[in-house]
Amino acid sequence: MPLPRDASEALRTEVAGTVTEDPDALTRFASDASHMVQLPVAAVAPRDREALQRLVAWARRWKIPLVARGGGSSLDGESVPPPGGVVVDFAGWNAIVEISDADRLVRVGPGVVNRDLHRILASHGLFFPPNPGSWTMSTIGGNAATNAAGPRSFRYGSTRNWVRGLEAVLGTGELLRVGHRTRKASTGPDLLGFLVGSEGTLGMFTEVCLALAPVPERRVGLVLPVPDDLSFRRTLPRLLASPAPAFSAVEYLDRATAAALNRFASGRLPEDSALLLTELESTAADEETDLERVARRFSETGFTGEPVVYADADQLWTLRGQSGEALEQEGVRIHEDVAVPWSRLDELFEGTRALAKRHDVLVRLFGHLGDGNLHPAFVVDPMSDRARIVRRDLVLLAKRLGGTLSAEHGVGLLKAPYLALEHGEVGVSVLEAIKRRCDPDGILNPGKLYPASPLVPGGAAS
Numbered sequence: 001m002p003l004p005r006d007a008s009e010a011l012r013t014e015v016a017g018t019v020t021e022d023p024d025a026l027t028r029f030a031s032d033a034s035h036m037v038q039l040p041v042a043a044v045a046p047r048d049r050e051a052l053q054r055l056v057a058w059a060r061r062w063k064i065p066l067v068a069r070g071g072g073s074s075l076d077g078e079s080v081p082p083p084g085g086v087v088v089d090f091a092g093w094n095a096i097v098e099i100s101d102a103d104r105l106v107r108v109g110p111g112v113v114n115r116d117l118h119r120i121l122a123s124h125g126l127f128f129p130p131n132p133g134s135w136t137m138s139t140i141g142g143n144a145a146t147n148a149a150g151p152r153s154f155r156y157g158s159t160r161n162w163v164r165g166l167e168a169v170l171g172t173g174e175l176l177r178v179g180h181r182t183r184k185a186s187t188g189p190d191l192l193g194f195l196v197g198s199e200g201t202l203g204m205f206t207e208v209c210l211a212l213a214p215v216p217e218r219r220v221g222l223v224l225p226v227p228d229d230l231s232f233r234r235t236l237p238r239l240l241a242s243p244a245p246a247f248s249a250v251e252y253l254d255r256a257t258a259a260a261l262n263r264f265a266s267g268r269l270p271e272d273s274a275l276l277l278t279e280l281e282s283t284a285a286d287e288e289t290d291l292e293r294v295a296r297r298f299s300e301t302g303f304t305g306e307p308v309v310y311a312d313a314d315q316l317w318t319l320r321g322q323s324g325e326a327l328e329q330e331g332v333r334i335h336e337d338v339a340v341p342w343s344r345l346d347e348l349f350e351g352t353r354a355l356a357k358r359h360d361v362l363v364r365l366f367g368h369l370g371d372g373n374l375h376p377a378f379v380v381d382p383m384s385d386r387a388r389i390v391r392r393d394l395v396l397l398a399k400r401l402g403g404t405l406s407a408e409h410g411v412g413l414l415k416a417p418y419l420a421l422e423h424g425e426v427g428v429s430v431l432e433a434i435k436r437r438c439d440p441d442g443i444l445n446p447g448k449l450y451p452a453s454p455l456v457p458g459g460a461a462s
């Protein structure tokens with residue numbers, strides 16, 4: 001259904017920016033990487049903050065939902081438009097507002113692509129550590145709104161650890177500026193933290209201030225063949241025993257994922273084996289000794305294979321970032337995301353394989369091993385009831401093992417039914433109270449993160 005004529009006219013006269021209502025042009029906003037599809041009624045690229053505030057006032061008046069959109073790469077329907085919704089396109093909000101070498105900070109528009117920022121900051125000898133697999137397409141606004149992470153989060157943590165400030169237009173139209181340029185602040189509860197990971201449901205970010213880290217002199221990627229039946233419970237503590245080599249990433253690909261990646265990206269990953277991918281931070285002077293130390297640690301851990309070395313680890317992460325696409329080529333449609341404590345990783349691997357067998361679906365296993373974060377990837381129709389049940393059982397498994405139902409992708413539409421499993425009923429009611437204050441009319445990305453939605457394939461889980 002198109003926008004009512006009066007609403008369309010009001011939108012064009014009241015909001016400065018580009019408005020698209022042509023259904024063909026809107027198809028590129030209809031989905032994210034979750035395979036769910038909902039055509040928006042319009043897409044708006046507001047010119048500036050004031051235009052965005054006017055857009056919110058317009059949406060409140062006409063009771064039309066808005067969904068902020070960055071790179072559209074989310075995996076649980078976070079950026080799929082709500083029915084009858086208008087997409088707020090932030091791709092053009094990609095200004096680098098300030099780079100402060102002295103304070104190791106950068107202020108950016110939310111539409112800056114993660115990898116572009118990485119390249120820009122390189123000449124300053126600085127970097128924003130979270131490097132999601134989607135870093136060539138996902139935006140800083142999207143990363144902040146989903147609390148994204150990546151291989152380097154093993155050493156540096158998720159996006160939340162690096163967001164110093166946010167400017168956001170709330171669902172009331174108010175402009176909220178939160179955060180500090182200082183490294184510390186002890187001024188009550190963490191307002192900034194409420195916005196990080198809020199998936200566009202509380203406010204739309206207009207500027208993000210990020211803390212930065214100095215780029216290590218050397219960053220070497222190491223890819224090591226490992227046995228398929230590895231016990232992570234035994235191996236990880238040994239690999240990372242103190243004094244641990246300066247690993248900034250510890251990743252895992254099962255044999256099938258590694259093979260798919262080699263086929264898709266003409267990779268030079270070792271064949272016919274599961275793989276451990278690590279990144280070692282070092283200096284020019286110490287690199288040789290550090291690599292020898294790592295080789296010793298690998299062999300003490302029981303790994304006998306010869307590592308493939310990537311002198312520039314960025315190349316390894318760009319390759320690794322294509323795992324999802326490589327698996328999609330081979331029929332994978334669900335990219336899951338759970339995490340458990342290290343001591344329960346073996347049970348997570350076993351339990352996931354068992355549930356895949358029980359539901360007769362193929363599964364590929366890879367993920368950010370050092371963070372206990374597994375991405376089971378299932379070959380199953382994402383809109384089927386079986387997909388819903390597989391996801392539900394995986395969520396229940398992760399919770400039973402003392403883990404989380406989403407380590408980095410977010411909640412979106414697909415995991416909204418399980419929010420109380422994570423936070424409890426009281427926790428959810430606190431979240432809902434915050435939502436009511438920030439978005440009293442419920443126009444910001446309804447159906448995501450909070451309640452179950454009719455868009456969830458197969459309906460809410462029982």
Ligand SMILES: Cc1cc2nc3c(=O)[nH]c(=O)nc-3n(C[C@H](O)[C@H](O)[C@H](O)COP(=O)(O)OP(=O)(O)OC[C@H]3O[C@@H](n4cnc5c(N)ncnc54)[C@H](O)[C@@H]3O)c2cc1C
Binds near residue numbers: 203445
């Ligand atoms: C191949 C592939 C690999 C991936 N690998 C990883 C990974 O390693 N780690 C990881 O964490 N994720 C990963 N993801 C998931 C996804 O890329 C991340 O969630 C990413 O942070 C989304 O960013 P985006 O710009 O694409 O956001 P979008 O998909 O456009 O939006 C995501 C959410 O953020 C909100 N949002 C966007 N912009 C704003 C704004 N300006 N203000 C407020 N809210 C906003 C949206 O409304 C939505 O709720 C991967 C996805 C793919 C397809």
